[in-house]
Amino acid sequence: MSNAHSPIAHHFYTVEQQKEAATIGMWLFLATEILLFGALFTAYAVYRQKFPDAFMVASSRMDWKMGGLNTLFLIISSVTMVFAVSAAEKGRRGGLLGFLAATGFFGTLFLVVKYFEYKHHYHDQDVPGLNFHWAGAPEFANGAQMFFFLYFFMTGLHALHMVVGLGLLIWIFITAYQGKYSPEYYNPVEMFGLYWHFVDLVWIFLFPLLYLLGAHLPPGGGGHH
Amino acid sequence: MAHETTPHNEHLANGQGHAHHSISPATCLLVFAALVIGTVATVWTASMDLGVLNTPVALSIAVAKATLIILYFMHVLYSKWLTRMVVIGSFFFLIVLFGLTFADYLTREKTPEIPSLYSSDPILKQQ
Numbered sequence: 001m002s003n004a005h006s007p008i009a010h011h012f013y014t015v016e017q018q019k020e021a022a023t024i025g026m027w028l029f030l031a032t033e034i035l036l037f038g039a040l041f042t043a044y045a046v047y048r049q050k051f052p053d054a055f056m057v058a059s060s061r062m063d064w065k066m067g068g069l070n071t072l073f074l075i076i077s078s079v080t081m082v083f084a085v086s087a088a089e090k091g092r093r094g095g096l097l098g099f100l101a102a103t104g105f106f107g108t109l110f111l112v113v114k115y116f117e118y119k120h121h122y123h124d125q126d127v128p129g130l131n132f133h134w135a136g137a138p139e140f141a142n143g144a145q146m147f148f149f150l151y152f153f154m155t156g157l158h159a160l161h162m163v164v165g166l167g168l169l170i171w172i173f174i175t176a177y178q179g180k181y182s183p184e185y186y187n188p189v190e191m192f193g194l195y196w197h198f199v200d201l202v203w204i205f206l207f208p209l210l211y212l213l214g215a216h217l218p219p220g221g222g223g224h225h
Numbered sequence: 226m227a228h229e230t231t232p233h234n235e236h237l238a239n240g241q242g243h244a245h246h247s248i249s250p251a252t253c254l255l256v257f258a259a260l261v262i263g264t265v266a267t268v269w270t271a272s273m274d275l276g277v278l279n280t281p282v283a284l285s286i287a288v289a290k291a292t293l294i295i296l297y298f299m300h301v302l303y304s305k306w307l308t309r310m311v312v313i314g315s316f317f318f319l320i321v322l323f324g325l326t327f328a329d330y331l332t333r334e335k336t337p338e339i340p341s342l343y344s345s346d347p348i349l350k351q352q
Contacts (some may be wrong), residue, residue, distance in 0.1 A: 001267050020305060022242065024307060024311055027311040027312055027315070031311060034319055035274070035319060035322065037320050041323075042323055042326050043328075045323070046295055046326065046330055049330065064268065064271075072261065072264065075260045075261065075264065076257075078294065078298055079257045079298075079300075083250070084246070085247075086247055086250070089247055132270075160325040190300075197295075197298045199297050201291050204291055204294070205284075207264075207267070208271060208284070209283070212267065212271035212283065213271075213279075215268070215272050216271065216272055216273055216279070
């Protein structure tokens with residue numbers, strides 16, 4: 001096992017041990033990510049408790065259909081990522097490349113939808129610090145601004161994770177194309193899968209907490225201009 | 226690729242421990258169906274006025290979806306306890322973060338002598 005093409009790095013004894021080390025290392029990184037987003041969810045909870053009605057009215061300005069569509073895109077991309085890891089495990093290079101491409105496709109669709117959402121919010125003067133203008137009930141102005149600040153910070157950080165994820169995906173795709181992975185060694189594919197599913201996980205909480213607070217209000221009941 | 230027909234667990238260098246189970250395509254598609262149904266349920270329940278239950282219902286569905294992703298897609302169901310402890314530990318500290326924050330914010334109103342963000346008394350209100 002000491003030849004240059006061994007899938008096992010010299011400081012590991014077995015493939016299994018090497019994989020366990022990578023998995024634990026990846027989950028330790030994800031633990032810091034969970035707490036990074038966790039702090040933002042805490043900030044959200046504190047301000048929502050302070051401005052419950054303003055958050056509800058501001059949230060009704062969201063297009064939940066766009067958010068729902070993006071939820072579906074991320075779930076589908078997670079499923080294709082599971083199939084990509086499965087293909088790598090079985091040494092099916094063609095399947096791996098195909099499912100990685102599908103994952104990248106749905107991840108890109110997510111960002112395209114997000115771009116149009118942000119553009120629409122900019123047009124509607126919803127962006128704190130840039131052009132925020134609240135034309136609804138004046139008592140909701142402060143809370144609504146805080147809602148949109150948290151919306152842009154949380155979805156922006158999430159979108160940044162998507163961009164980083166797509167960059168990593170391209171790297172995995174190129175190395176897979178070069179035939180660097182085998183059933184003995186596909187740790188980068190599997191660890192990237194963990195990252196990708198984590199980003200999906202964050203969105204599963206962002207969607208109801210940001211888009212659907214005012215979904216039960218009558219149409220136009222919010223602060224529409 | 227030469228390993229096309231090799232069963233999943235045969236490549237393991239050490240014979241000890243359980244074989245590495247991978248999620249089967251059928252399980253994967255079942256989880257996918259559950260996640261889509263969960264998303265539809267989230268939108269459907271949010272469109273109804275459930276009063277104070279709106280957020281608990283939405284969060285319960287989200288937690289159920291997240292659990293499915295962690296257990297099946299992130300392979301925690303098939304991983305060793307050392308990995309599981311890291312996963313459990315990270316969520317434990319998340320609960321500590323929420324718990325200690327709200328131990329502060331949710332109890333401020335009950336001590337009116339302390340200036341509070343939430344006090345209705347304009348003198349005590351700190352803003």
